[in-house]
Amino acid sequence: MRPGRRRLRAIGQYVVVVAGAVVLNFALPRLAPGSPVDYLVPPQAGTISAEERVELLERYGLDEPLPQQFLTYVGGLVQGDLGVSVRDGRPVADVITERIGWSLLLVGGAVAASAALGTALGFVAAWRRGRAGDVAALIAVLVVDALPAFFVGLLLLLVFSVRLDLFPLYGALPAVGVGGLQLVVEVGRRLVLPLATLTLTGLASIFVVARSALLSELDEDYVFMARAKGLDERAVRGHAQRNALIPISTATFLGFSTLVGAATVVETVFSYPGLGTLAFQSVLSRDYPMLQAVFLVLALVAIAANLVNDLIYPRLDPRVRAS
């Protein structure tokens, strides 16, 4: 496919996904049982009369024709207006800005760590194919992967915080303000457990992909050729591993999306002040505008990860480069 055509198609894809998320967000409160008022408007004390309901609908523009509402909604989005939290009245965008950094730190770190560890373990298992090392690694990874993320979090919390008192129980920042290196250390201490949990969650799928990718490459004719032309085992490995990185990189970036989801529950366990905990609290307090905004932001993060993957892929695999 022509490079221009390909780029156009990629952009088109992203437009579709973003549009889809926006439309979904717009549609949900209007599809849900009951009236949108129940979802989008701060809860009123007591029950509201029919006139008050109509008045609310007018005030929030919920009685206008749908296309108009949609335009208003999109217009607001573009300007950065994500609505108002029905819990405390603050602009949603502000709350999210406070917290997004922490989530990115956590998820980004976990993606990197799980990719590195998963690849290393997967390669080791593939080279020891069928023998004790492979089977042990496989079983260990499958077992860890079977534990739900929040359960792993709870266990780690139990062991390292409660019992061993090594790490703080919750939060990301220390209660008392500290500066410089001390701050980094304190943040680090609070990051360790959630990061470890999330890394373990993401490890298994990378491991599986790395292992099967390397096994696939080892079957290829060019690996046989590398041996046939007299290269030593290390060089042969290099060939195969380098090529195996292609599917692994794709799996890593696509796994971003999964880890974003898992982070939602993991943050909750550790009361880590990211978007995940925010989502949880929003659910509990029925703060739907907040919940919707979190969803949108997380969707954008996942889309960005896909974009990075699409940009990186041709660097790894010359076959898809525009000639």
Add this chain to the structure above:
Amino acid sequence: MSLAAEVVEPRSGERARRLSGTARALGIAGVALLGVVVLAALGASVLAQHPPERIVAAPFLRPSGQHWLGTDDIGRDLFAQLVHGARVSLSVGLGAAVLALGAGTAVALVAGYRGGWWDMVLMRLVDLTLTLPLLVLVLVLTAFLGRGLAVSTVLIASVLWARPARLLRSQVLKVRRFGHVVAAEAMGASALRVSLTHVLARLVPLLSSQLVRAATVAVVVQAGIAFLGLGDPDRVSWGTMLFFANASNAVLTEAWKWWVLPPGLALAALVLGLALAGYAVEEWAEPRLARNAPHRSRRRRRPVEEPRPQAAGTALEIRSLRVRFGGTRPVEAVGGVDLTVRRGRILGLAGESGSGKSTLALAVMGLVPEAGRITEGEIMFGGRDLRRIGRANQARVRGRELALVPQSAMNALNPVRTVLAQVEEAARLTCPPAEARRRAGDLLERVGIDPRRHEAFPHHFSGGMRQRVLIAMALANEPRLIIADEPVTGLDVVNQVVVMELLESLVGELDLDLVVISHELPLLARWADDLAIMYAGRVVERGPVERLVREPQHPYTRLLFSSFPDLEGPRGQVGTVPGEPPDPARLPAGCAFEPRCPCALPRCATERPELDGAEGTCSAACWLAGDVSVRTLFVDPAGVADGDPG
């Protein structure tokens, strides 16, 4: 000539799928775990002493005889919740998985098979669904649309279908080019029939592994949503148990032992069971992941006596070589081969599939695959027996003095490295970097590749050019002998001439020796000086090409010759070798060709003839070799009688 084919014993199919020991063990463990969970779910009412959703005692009770796991924060029995929770997880997990796979398969078939507009729209939908974070999406949908079990199942399925749809579609695109699918279309079968009867059948393995995987994800997602407080308010599930436990800070007290641990482990058990079973299913679906167990190589007994020195004037001397493959059907692929490559003469090694010629080449190079072993014989090269010098030294000979140009040029080059880099890599074995690079460039030019294309990647070259790159690679370290295994198969005639002429000129120019392996006898007859014909793992005839072509002795050779029709000459009939090719695992005691031989004598069935005759003379492993009267016995191989059917 009768057209009848022999009835051959059914072979255990090369396509039959078998699981490795690991996969089988893990699969069984998985099914066992699943069984436990299923039993708990089915027998929940019987196992639990109390109903799970009713308050039956005081809250926060410790485990006791009446409440095996104690009670939760409002006084409900935890054990009852545990066993009943199995029902929720199983029903949502399996329900969502089945729905998702049903939808996914339908989408894959329509998008992949029908293509066009349908494909575009459906794939955009798939992209959208896949990009959005799954758990968050389900979370949002559940918050708005409802938390009941049935609704949950449908919501999870509505997000889960996308990944299987994409994977299955890729498979559909691959499968629709398969011969039997195209043949069915060509026959006039309807699209529905083709997709259900032909395409779907090929999807079953992938479908199965995706089904298990989807169930795993569904279980985890449902538990996650419940943990966040969005579980079905009327049915307690494992996730909900953990939600209440967390909300009551059970982690901080002793209650974690009976409140946090059991539901978590139960979830883990179900997911692990699915994952283990899924591992076995995936290996069944993708047999490449399971390779043959390597031939357990016992300590190779070093041959005791010193071998005879290599004969003078020979580049390679193979004596009594045997190669055996293990596994479920042990096979002797090479059964005692004596072969010599005389200096200055190109040897052509001919044979059909299963004759052992490629295995022979691999054995000489020390590249016999793990499942095989050289059991006997000597490979004399450069005055030494290559079998005796140890693996490390063999590797040092490979690619340097002894080089291979392998079959399948299409895939023998690493797709992510430039051709120059790969030839350079070979040259680096004997030169420093700068010189290696220069030499690589020179070699590529020598084989006819324009310098402007040296930095291109393999996929930019046609088959013929890739073959020439492989020849350049083989030359990188100034070898003394090159073995070219089917160097022109798959190339069209024009390219065949180019490559063969190149090889011939290199032989002259660089004073190297060459072995060409091919099943195309007319090709070898043109380019080789000496010819050797292999059948069922042994050499059955050999000699200088001039004489061998004029007067082949062995019946197989004569019949084989007749099956290559001339371009000129009388039109009409093409010869054949009657019967079926031999099964290498079950060779007869006598001559391997006897069952198909039109001249067979009684002794041929019981006594195996050997090749005699010195190198450089024609000799055939046949009791009738040299017997002039035999020729008159010979049925005209060019005639194919219009025999009765059957």
Add this chain to the structure above:
Amino acid sequence: MSEPAAGQAPEGPLLELQDVGVSFAGKGGSGLTAALDGVSLSVARREIVAVVGPSGAGKSTLASVVLGLHRPDTGRAVFDGSPLAGLNRRQLRRLRQRMHLIFQDPYSSLHPGRRVAWLVGEPLAVAGAPRPQRGPAVARALAEVGLAPVEAFLDRHPHQLSGGQRQRVALARALVGRPDLVVADEPASMLDASLRAVILELVRRLRDRHGASVVFITHDLALARHIADRVVVLDRGRIVEQGPADEVVLRPRHPATLALLEASRRARRSLHDGPAPAS
């Protein structure tokens, strides 16, 4: 311009391609490449036509157009008097029931999960023949291709057959429905040379005994010469030469054919130099 083959039946040619052109979107990216360009070909009844040419010449595309699997972008294809373009999907399918395709690769051309009896009977099932009629027809076809005793083969799966046996099954399938046209796409190229003669003989029987026309695609000039009545030479999507087999192969006029012939001569050497064995 295509000449009608000598001795054609009065009803007219079985198959006619008139100035057919097919284009595909190019891979590297420079717009469209022509897979076929201005191809005019006619196949008479009971005729074997070989289509030869180097790889990439467009032979497989030609096969697709002949079978109605691909609509040509320009020109038209006419089968037994009916232009293919004018037919709706159902009519096209019915027409295809009078044709058959034999594939090159014996390993992927048979549905792996089905038995030989089902495989050979499939053309009949597609055409709607009632089940009781299929059994005897299948048995006859198997016997004719030399897979005997028939009972031993009916229940086998493809992976229990050798490559040569699989191609015989493919040929039995081609016989059973008594098609008017058979397209054989390099049916012997993946088999050992010693098995090719059987396939060739069976292809000839398709014409001799069952009255089918055969379009035989191959890159092997010698094979084409031995099997075909007429030879058509394809080069880069165009027909550069066509005529009686001996004429085209031994006395070619077009440079492309000459090049092909020359290369064939240079690449190989005859194995039948010596005195022919007396019979």
